[in-house]
Amino acid sequence: MWVDEIESGKCNSLSTPHEFVIKNLTPGKHTITIRVDNSIKDMNVGPDSHSVADHTQGNWNGIIGKMFAEVLPHVQITNIQIYPDVKNKSAVAKFSFLNSTRTDQKILIQLSAKSFNSSKQHQTKKSQNHFSSKQTTLLYLK
Helix, strand or coil, rough: CCEEEEEECCCCCCCCCCCCCCEEECCCCCEEEEECCCCCCCCCCCCCCCCCHHHHCCCCCCCCCCCCCCCCCEEEEEEEEEECCCCEEEEEEEEEEEEEECCCEEEEEEEECCCCCCCCCCCCCCHHHHHECCCCCEEECC
């Protein structure tokens, strides 16, 4: 895929979405170019596969499924991992951020947790911290 004749990414898969992030796009008119390559030169479909063959209509011949453009926030959470400690009734939350601005951003995260699948009720205190968008963040709940 190209945006204004500059390559933005490529993907070679028959089973997963092809997602591309276009950063720092200015307001105004742009041209998006997509090339579909139906060859199987780099596709290992295995012996006697029916997934790519003319006689089974598996030669996909173009774009299938949804195709859309989406505007996302300049700063966003890209990964959240929660590590519970049941014995101590606590957890560690680990966050990673994507910041497409050119400056560090201050991020406020608030977390709380409540049990829902037990007769013993437990609710954590709300945990609130400010973080830099340049760091991977750890937040503790108790």
